[in-house]
Amino acid sequence: MTQINVAEILAKGKVLQEITINGWVRTFRSNRFIALNDGSTIHNIQCVIDFENTPEEILKRITTGAAICVKGILAESQGKGQSVEIQVAEIEILGDSNADEYPIQPKKHSFEFLRENAHLRVRTNTFSAVMRVRSKLSFAVHKYFQENGFNYVNTPIVTGSDAEGAGEMFRVTSFEDNKAPVTEEGKIDYSKDFFGKETNLTVSGQLEAETYAMGLGKVYTFGPTFRAENSNTTRHLAEFWMIEPEVAFMDLDGNMDLAEDFIKNVLGDVLENCKDDLEFLDQRLSQEEKSKPQAERSEMGLIEKLKFVTENNFKRVSYTEAIDILRNSKPNKKKKFQYLINEWGADLQSEHERYLVEKHFKCPVILFDYPANIKAFYMRLNEDGKTVRAMDVLFPGIGEMVGGAQREERYDVLLEKMKAMNIDEKELWWYLDLRKFGTAVHAGFGLGFERLVQFTTGMANIRDVIPFPRTPQNAEF
Structure with a gap:
């Protein structure tokens, strides 16, 4: 007899x-x-036993959570x-589950x-369902880049640079508690640490990916960041995964093209290959929405939202145009926004991004310039001297999904920006x-995988x- 999984059984249905x-x-x-469920699909398969001919000691061990092996004949269901x-025909208990202690009972x-x-x-x-979708999404990410000539680069997890300039990094050290050597000024002497300098867990692989793009042409990273x-x-998570492609000889327009094509492809892949799981999650979300006040309910179902992204062209709008739209919008004039838009230069919040996508343009939006x-030092400065070649891709229900930019390729301009932002040029020589x-x-751009x-x-x-x-105060498991 051939061992087979539930997904294969239900797909073939060969009685x-x-x-x-x-x-x-x-x-x-x-x-x-x-x-019975083996993790291969959202669906269970019903196993019908002849309880009159099944030993009592076996029946008692068939409890929620128990691992079992079933042998028998696949038949058309009567139920x-x-x-x-x-x-x-035969059942074997592979691993018992104490019904009184097992936390995951068949209830909500x-x-x-x-x-x-x-x-x-x-x-x-x-x-x-969520973890199967996550797995398929991960595969779709690699598939897209590999089929489009990108090289997969593993950038360092331990780094001496802060790519984002935010300073919110986890320190890496080999010093024992309260035994770190100090300098004459009383500061920790990192020259005596394992790496000979202060190091942290990375917040982004972008800077290192740029170095490889300038030799391999098209690269991407897909790994953990902190x-x-x-x-x-x-x-927010303290540990999450980032997708970060970097491409040489590509400008902001090419970057926007890449982001749109990439997102449509990976979501289209999941729509095609995770139908059962997405239908279940769509129904789950629909039930959850019914419990919310009418004003807070989403206007789109889950699958509808995914198709909203894959089937619409992304509208490209400059930041300046978006500010004008938001400033003159009804929610802003009637002070319905939590963060009112009064002047150019405001850092847009999720409520503003969602308004542009869901209410004004009714399609995914890419904001640029x-x-x-309000943007990072490595983004290319425009000729106006006050805007940079940055872009954000905005989705319904979530706001910003992708953040990217044309990078500053001019040595003098980049050096000047680093000095203005107090970034040590010796660290990023x-x-x-x-x-x-x-x-x-x-x-290139960055996309938080968990947000996707x-x-x-x-x-x-x-x-x-x-x-x-x-997350803060939580590193269990």
Whole structure:
């Protein structure tokens, strides 16, 4: 007999074949019907046992969460809700589950409770669906770049530079507690540390990716990044994954083209290959929306929202034009925005970004040419001297999804900007070197993978789209 998984069984539906299947018991009712799931699909398969000929000691061990091996014949189902079922000939208990202690019972659990049991939450329908979608999205990311001539680059996790200039970084040291050597000025002497200098966990692989783009042409990073931001919101994690392509000889227009094409492709891939999981998550979100006040409900379902992105052209709008639209909008005039737009130079909030996407343009939006003083030092300065070649891709329901820019390729201009922002040129000498040896126009963007998974699955809290969330005061598991 061939061992097969539930997804294959349901896809082929070939009845009267002998099969062997392993999985975990979701429910066991009437001492006869087992709902079995092996993680391959959102759907369970019903296993029907002959309880009169099944030993009592086996029946007692068929409990929620137990791992079992079932051998039998696949037959047309007599019940509702499934087309086939397994008529069990033999059953083996592979791993017992204490029914009184097992946390994941066949009932509705709060997401907070499931976060406290993150090692088991993937056995629920919601989290198994989310994690399968996450897996397919990850594969789609690599597939897109590999099929479009990009080279995958693994940038350092331990770094001596702060790419974002925010300073919210986790320090890496080999010094023992309270035994760090100090200088004559009383400061920690990092020259005696493991790396001979102060080092941190990276917040971005962008700067290092730029160096490889200037030799390989088209590269991307896809790896873990870290930010020591003491935030407990539903949008922040201390450890998260970033997708960061960098391309030589590409300007801002090419960067916008790349971002739009990339997003449409990976979401289209998931729409095609995760239909069952997305339909389940769509229904889950629909039920969740019904419990909200009318004014807070989303106008689009999950799948509708994904197609809103894949089937619409992204509207490209300058920051200056967006400010004019927002300043003259009804929510701004009637003071419905939490952050009112009064003048050029304001840093846009999620409510402003969503208004542009959902109400004004009714399609995804790419904003470009932002004020230089609210963007990072490495973005190319425009001829007006006050804006930079930055871009943000805005989505419905979430606001900013992608942030990118044409990079500043001119040595003198970059050096001047670094000085103005008090960035030590000695720390980034190698980054400046790129502008001395064969400099060229280049561009790239960053996309937080968990934010993409959150958008794709409709989960409200970013902690629910990563297997083991790392947040302030929480490093469990």
